[in-house]
Amino acid sequence: MIELARMIATKAVSPVEVVRAHLDRIAALDPGLRSYITVCDETALAAARAAETTLMAGQPLGPLHGVPYALKDLYDTAGVRTTGGSRVLGDRVPARDATVAARLAGAGAILLGKLNMVEFAYGPEGLNPHYGHARNPWDRGVHRMAGGSSSGSGVAVASGLAPGALGSDTGGSIRIPASLCGITGLKPTYGRVSRAGVLPLAWSMDHVGPMTRTAADCALMLGAMAGYDPNDASSSVLPVPDYGAALTGDVKGLRVGLLRGFFLDGAAPAVRAAVEAAATTLARAGAVVDEVSLEQMKVVAAASTAIVGAEALAYHAELLRTRAAEYDPDVARRLRLSAFISGAHYVRGQQVRGLVRADVDAALARRDVLLAPSTPIVAPGIEERQAALGDGPADVRSALIRFTRPFNLSGHPACALPCGFTDGGLPIGMQLVGRPFDEATVLRAADAFQRLTDFHVRRPVLA
């Protein structure tokens, strides 16, 4: 995105050419990939023509002037339907943009369309029976999971159908598809980016953030999106730093805590080896790497289930009473399940949440970032239900969210990025976790790693 923005600003390429090329690629490839729910051909081209006019008139340009991107289909977009990946809201057309959509438009970005997702963001596999299961582009033979819930965002960016996208992350829904699709995704600190106008899954756990090919592109998008919003009660008043300026490429003296125990022990052997190799890469570049364990991880699943289940049911209760037949049966089943979570469970989960946050804070007291796998496994086939982890078998759903959801509970920023490939050519992802509101250091470490490696520049072979 940075390079596209530069080429457009210097008139090396026209925004109309860029947008048209992406629309052509979507038309050619997306029927097989199913990453988009709605493509905004006409409005995107009109915006590109307007961007070209502004450019040629020599008027001031935003940092993303003329650069196309796409939104997970739970961000409200004025005049463009926003389905949440559901049939229930299949005809819902919002009257106004989500705050972040408006901010990206203000920065000059052009919306290509709305991306596929798990219905109402409730699931990590990336499956959607209504709009089709997005296809992981890294295996042409086997239909593998894209990861979710921001499945379309992962597939579109990995496949070159959008240079950048937004996802949302309640238990890992940005970082899981980033890991399985071999791209970079940032879950910012809770409160860093406005959630106003974004369909909720669980208000207290939802984070919104960018999904791109590089950490530098994430920094560019984050800078355009972040900041206080009076329409989001959880929005922070902290000023937004210059994330691009933080990307020095230098990790000398950066203190990195490699998360052992729950994380590395639970990872499949190939994933563990790739993350350990990444730690070595950072150490050779001058980072000070040590090992650390988090103590409260065994109760993360229970606390997350209590909080997400209760909040999700509160949002869906009325629709579930009146239109349950229109839900994905699997999503409806899990929502029904939440009716048996008590108020005491919910409050206890919120108490435990404070302990998990303190646990992560303690690990970061003498370190700048923590390093862990994003997912314990690489992309499973869409029919797979069991996975072999480092510490035994697990069902695929709980495996996929195991390493990501601790940081939804804690609210710390976490950036997922590729750190290797299996012998079969599937991407492996790691995540870097930082102190609250210190996305700059997280992105600096991720960008430095990408300057040292080439995992993020590899592309899937598409027909």
Next chain:
Amino acid sequence: MTNDPIDLETLRRGARLAGFTWSDAELEEIRPQVEATLRMLRALDTVAVGDAEPTTLYRTV
């Protein structure tokens, strides 16, 4: 909450109290998952939370 299996009548009552009128078939379908979820949630009772207050204010700064 005990480790005992949950019978259909308990599920009916729980759903009714939560304001839902689900069929017996729908309740039977989720019964194993309800039992598994309640087993998992019991882990919350094993944590020494001390005086920790529930997280109710999310704006940290």
